[in-house]
Amino acid sequence: DGGITQSPKYLFRKEGQNVTLSCEQNLNHDAMYWYRQDPGQGLRLIYYSQIVNDFQKGDIAEGYSVSREKKESFPLTVTSAQKNPTAFYLCASSDSTTNEKLFFGSGTQLSVL
């Protein structure tokens, strides 16, 4: 089945620790995105990538980093510089050439210990 796989489903971060959220897609989509959702809030764009080896900052990129070494993978690292990381993180992808819709993974809930 084609889709987007995020892991882990739940993640706990200790103070000062970097953690990496995984996002893999087998939809052959060029564009991939990371969003953050706080309780009762909409989605805010962290980073997005249109093609391999290229990515752009979204509206709340501070304290986060990404890489796009393969078309299928777009991992997000939450660094220790992100002082309030507790949120629901959603990875998404789209085929920007033919199908504009965003497809979402199942999300990762990150909490601080």
Place this chain on the structure above:
Amino acid sequence: QKEVEQNSGPLSVPEGAIASLNCTYSDRVSQSFFWYRQYSGKSPELIMSIYSNGDKEDGRFTAQLNKASQYVSLLIRDSQPSDSATYLCAVKHNFNKFYFGSGTKLNVKP
């Protein structure tokens, strides 16, 4: 000013009624508009997409777009308790950036 604005609700309607959800956006050049449904703790799922002025119907759902007023809405006919969720309006900007509203929580009462 936020890129996409929605009334946070909650919007309460009785079962069988029409639910009307509204959204305004700030970027006049936006061309693509989407409604997503999100259940608590789950990821958003696409309900409707609309690209041109007017109405677009899909089953019990109708999306309406008015680019002159920068307004997009979603009507849900014959609302069911299973429609109770948060509805997110999304707008696609240049360079394939998607912006989301804060969502409207819908409660359908049996």
